[in-house]
Structure formats: structure tokens, C-alpha cells
Amino acid sequence: MTEWESVIGLEVHAQLLTRTKIFCGCATHFGAAPNTQVCPTCLGLPGALPALNADAVRLAMRAALALECELRETSRFARKNYFYPDLPKGYQISQFDEPLAEGGALEIEVQDVGEATPRTKRVRIQRVHMEEDAGKSVHGEGSDSRVDLNRAGVPLIEIVGEPDLRSAAEAGAYLRAMRDVLVFAGVNDGNLEEGSFRCDANVSIRPRGSTTLGTRVELKNINSFKFVEKAIAVEVRRQIDLTETGGRVTQETRGWDEARGETVAQRSKETAHDYRYFPDPDLPPLALSPALIAEVRARLPELPRAKRARFVSELSLTPYAAEVLTSHPRVAAFFEEAATLHGDPARVGNFVQAEVLRDVTTRGLTASLPVTAKQLVSLLSLVDDGTISGKQAKELYAAVRGTDRDPREVARELGLAQVTDAAALEQICRSVIDKNPKQFEQLKAGKAALYGFFVGQVMKETQGSANPKIVNDVLRRLLEEG
Numbered sequence: 001m002t003e004w005e006s007v008i009g010l011e012v013h014a015q016l017l018t019r020t021k022i023f024c025g026c027a028t029h030f031g032a033a034p035n036t037q038v039c040p041t042c043l044g045l046p047g048a049l050p051a052l053n054a055d056a057v058r059l060a061m062r063a064a065l066a067l068e069c070e071l072r073e074t075s076r077f078a079r080k081n082y083f084y085p086d087l088p089k090g091y092q093i094s095q096f097d098e099p100l101a102e103g104g105a106l107e108i109e110v111q112d113v114g115e116a117t118p119r120t121k122r123v124r125i126q127r128v129h130m131e132e133d134a135g136k137s138v139h140g141e142g143s144d145s146r147v148d149l150n151r152a153g154v155p156l157i158e159i160v161g162e163p164d165l166r167s168a169a170e171a172g173a174y175l176r177a178m179r180d181v182l183v184f185a186g187v188n189d190g191n192l193e194e195g196s197f198r199c200d201a202n203v204s205i206r207p208r209g210s211t212t213l214g215t216r217v218e219l220k221n222i223n224s225f226k227f228v229e230k231a232i233a234v235e236v237r238r239q240i241d242l243t244e245t246g247g248r249v250t251q252e253t254r255g256w257d258e259a260r261g262e263t264v265a266q267r268s269k270e271t272a273h274d275y276r277y278f279p280d281p282d283l284p285p286l287a288l289s290p291a292l293i294a295e296v297r298a299r300l301p302e303l304p305r306a307k308r309a310r311f312v313s314e315l316s317l318t319p320y321a322a323e324v325l326t327s328h329p330r331v332a333a334f335f336e337e338a339a340t341l342h343g344d345p346a347r348v349g350n351f352v353q354a355e356v357l358r359d360v361t362t363r364g365l366t367a368s369l370p371v372t373a374k375q376l377v378s379l380l381s382l383v384d385d386g387t388i389s390g391k392q393a394k395e396l397y398a399a400v401r402g403t404d405r406d407p408r409e410v411a412r413e414l415g416l417a418q419v420t421d422a423a424a425l426e427q428i429c430r431s432v433i434d435k436n437p438k439q440f441e442q443l444k445a446g447k448a449a450l451y452g453f454f455v456g457q458v459m460k461e462t463q464g465s466a467n468p469k470i471v472n473d474v475l476r477r478l479l480e481e482g
């Protein structure tokens with residue numbers, strides 16, 4: 001029996017976070033009414049000339065540097081010729097043999113099925129180039145199809161990874177790491193749902209130990225992290241089954257059918273792409289000065305892996321907490337500010353993970369966080385000085401979130417205060433004991449597990465407002481007294 005190895009390379013298309021398109025001044029805002037963000041240039045009208053957006057160049061450079069690529073001093077835009085209704089010019093402006101940047105790498109952390117601990121792997125990046133997006137065909141009911149050109153001319157980078165990935169899990173890890181790097185670099189919003197981060201996968205198999213590449217199948221436009229892993233695993237299985245039953249894998253483009261749980265052939269006649277690339281005569285070569293490269297490099301923000309490592313080494317967070325708290329740059333900045341103000345990163349981190357992140361979608365986070373770092377620290381200090389209990393902190397958080405109010409003031413208004421009065425708590429403890437005489441006898445007889453029961457009953461009686469330390473002290477004393 002042959003043992004098979006899968007060989008996977010991903011191509012990521014990421015929209016650059018510019019306000020305007022790559023070759024004209026039209027807005028890139030998502031969700032506008034169809035064909036309202038268009039002009040003669042992005043409509044491909046005769047005589048309209050492209051002018052390169054400098055912001056797009058800077059963002060593309062930043063992405064390339066974040067991915068450890070070498071920027072070319074001179075790159076060139078080329079026309080990729082093909083016909084499609086959503087491509088008004090009849091060609092897409094892209095880069096071909098002189099891309100913006102080459103030869104990078106992305107470090108991923110991956111744990112495959114059967115592996116005890118995560119391992120780190122460096123995946124090579126072949127190239128990063130700039131290009132414009134096409135429009136969008138909207139297929140209605142029956143034969144009704146329409147074209148929306150709002151996306152036509154939106155700036156993209158294409159990041160071509162080398163076929164270094166060996167499993168669906170590695171591909172998923174690569175895609176998440178890529179998204180994180182681009183989002184932390186401030187280049188892309190990481191939003192798969194709105195199509196600003198897309199991925200195609202080249203998948204082939206070969207006998208383990210072989211160094212030649214098998215016939216590859218291109219999986220197109222898989223728009224969810226979950227589906228990418230699923231689609232690749234299913235495609236690898238399909239290729240193995242096909243080969244082992246005497247069939248041959250054909251080079252083709254396949255899509256993912258989530259409902260059927262299988263990959264489906266889309267088109268095979270286009271496998272021999274002939275785009276007749278040639279340099280775009282309307283655009284001069286793109287020259288990057290060493291000064292510009294140095295400037296962009298100097299402004300590169302801290303990237304997720306470095307931030308995670310620092311959270312672990314400097315702030316003594318667990319790797320898991322560091323991972324969660326760097327799920328988005330805004331979450332990381334919020335946490336770091338609060339941790340600095342408060343002084344106990346682990347404690348701040350716990351509360352952020354347990355409460356704040358519960359109702360925040362960190363993937364493609366666009367809204368601001370529900371509280372400010374200052375509010376969070378003020379709230380935690382109320383717990384620190386014993387004014388409120390941990391449970392009341394949650395209640396207080398729910399009342400403060402979404403407002404700009406001072407937690408101390410809100411706590412006062414809600415009458416949130418921890419019962420620290422030992423005499424009052426003793427009374428409650430005694431009444432709980434009176435109500436549960438049998439359990440109290442058992443506790444006295446040595447059934448230590450019942451201790452938690454009594455603490456729980458007291459907390460219930462006080463709706464969680466009792467100071468647990470004082471409850472413990474009182475209960476212990478009553479137990480000794482018998």
C-alpha cells in the first residue's frame with residue numbers, strides 16, 4: 001500500500017485598507033448600492049487613464065515586509081487578458097513577471113491529529129503582488145443576472161505561498177496566521193464574509209518520500225476558515241481514492257459544495273490559462289526608493305507572534321491567554337492599556353477573556369470594545385478594595401458596558417456593595433445551618449465536601465454579595481463551636 005502525502009499551496013487575496021480604489025478616486029466602502037462607486041476609469045471607458053494610489057502601494061509594501069519578503073526596487077503592472085462580464089476593460093491590471101516582492105516566509109503554529117503538542121513551521125512565500133479586483137456578478141432568479149462594479153478596481157494583494165503545507169490543519173493554521181499578520185500590520189480587515197480576505201488552494205498528492213509534484217487541483221474561493229480545512233481534507237481523500245482505484249487526477253478548478261460535503265468540478269477547459277500578459281502601457285514601472293522602503297519598514301507595527309511571545313515573557317500570561325488576547329489588534333491594545341493601568345496583567349486578562357470578549361466578535365472586529373480600559377480598571381479596583389464581590393463585578397460590567405459611565409458611580413446607584421459585616425453574615429450562616437441540620441451534622445462528622453455546600457447556600461441567600469473570605473471565617477468558627 002502506498003502511503004500518500006498531500007501537497008498544498010495557498011493563494012490569498014487580501015483587500016488593502018484604502019479609502020479609494022487602486023487606479024481612481026472611487027470609494028471602496030462595502031455595502032453601497034450597486035454601481036454607485038464607479039467612474040470612467042474603473043468602468044473601463046475609452047480614454048480613461050489609471051493613476052496609481054500611493055496609499056495602496058504603502059500598504060502592499062507593509063504587507064510584503066511583514067511577510068519577510070524582499071521588495072523589488074522596480075516592479076511592473078501587467079494586463080491579464082480574459083473576458084468576463086464583471087471585467088469591463090477586458091483585462092485585469094495585475095503584476096506578472098516583475099511582482100512587488102518575492103521570497104518571504106510565514107511562521108505557523110500547528111497541531112495535527114495525533115500530535116501531542118503544537119509545532120512551529122516556516123512556510124515559504126513565493127511572491128506578493130498588487131492587482132485590482134473585478135466586479136461582481138449577481139445572479140437572480142431564472143436567467144436574470146446583473147453586474148455590480150463597485151468592487152472593480154478595489155486594491156488587492158495576492159500572496160502566493162509555496163506548496164509547503166502537508167495537511168488540511170497546516171493550511172488552516174497558515175490562513176489564520178496570514179490573516180493575523182495582515183490585520184496586525186493594518187493592511188487588511190481580515191473579513192472573509194465581506195470578501196476582503198479570500199483564498200484559493202492548490203492541492204495535489206504524491207507517494208510519501210517522492211519529491212515530484214502530482215497533478216494539482218485548484219480549489220477556488222473558499223470563504224470560511226472551517227470550510228478551507230474541510231474542503232482540502234475532502235479533496236485529498238478524493239484524489240487518493242481516485243488514484244488507488246486506477247483513476248487519474250485531472251488538472252482542473254473545483255469548488256466546495258458545503259451542502260453535499262464534497263468538491264465539485266467547475267471548469268476544466270480553462271486549465272491551460274493563456275492570459276497574454278503584457279506590461280500595461282498606461283502605467284510606468286513602480287520604483288521604490290530605499291528611503292521609502294526604510295520608512296515603511298520603520299513604521300511596521302508589532303506583529304502577532306512577537307506580541308504573543310512578549311505577553312508570555314513580560315506579562316507572564318499563559319500561551320493560551322496570550323493567544324486569545326491577541327485575537328485582534330484592538331483587543332490587544334485594550335488589554336495592554338488596562339494591564340498597565342491596573343498592574344496585574346493576569347487578573348485583567350482573566351476578566352477580559354471571561355466577560356469582555358464574550359460578546360465581541362474578534363474576527364473582523366469593526367466596532368469598538370464595550371468598555372474603555374479606564375472603566376475596566378476602575379471596575380476591577382472596586383473588587384480589589386473589597387467594595388464589591390466578583391459576582392457583583394459581572395453585574396456591574398453588564399450595567400456599564402456600552403456607556404461612558406464611571407463604574408464606581410453605577411455601583412453606588414445599583415446599590416452594589418459586598419456584605420462585609422461579620423455580624424450580619426453570622427446571622428445568615430446560622431439560619432442556613434438551622435435549615436440544614438442533617439448536612440451540618442455530616443459536616444461536623446467529617447464530610448468535608450459539604451463545606452462548599454454551606455458557602456454556596458450563604459452566597460445564594462445574599463445573592464452573591466457576601467464577602468467569601470468573611471463567610472469562610474464565620475463558618476469555620478461556627479463549625480468549631482459546634
Ligand SMILES: [Zn+2]
Pocket residue numbers: 021024025026037038039040041042043153
Ligand atoms: Zn473609479
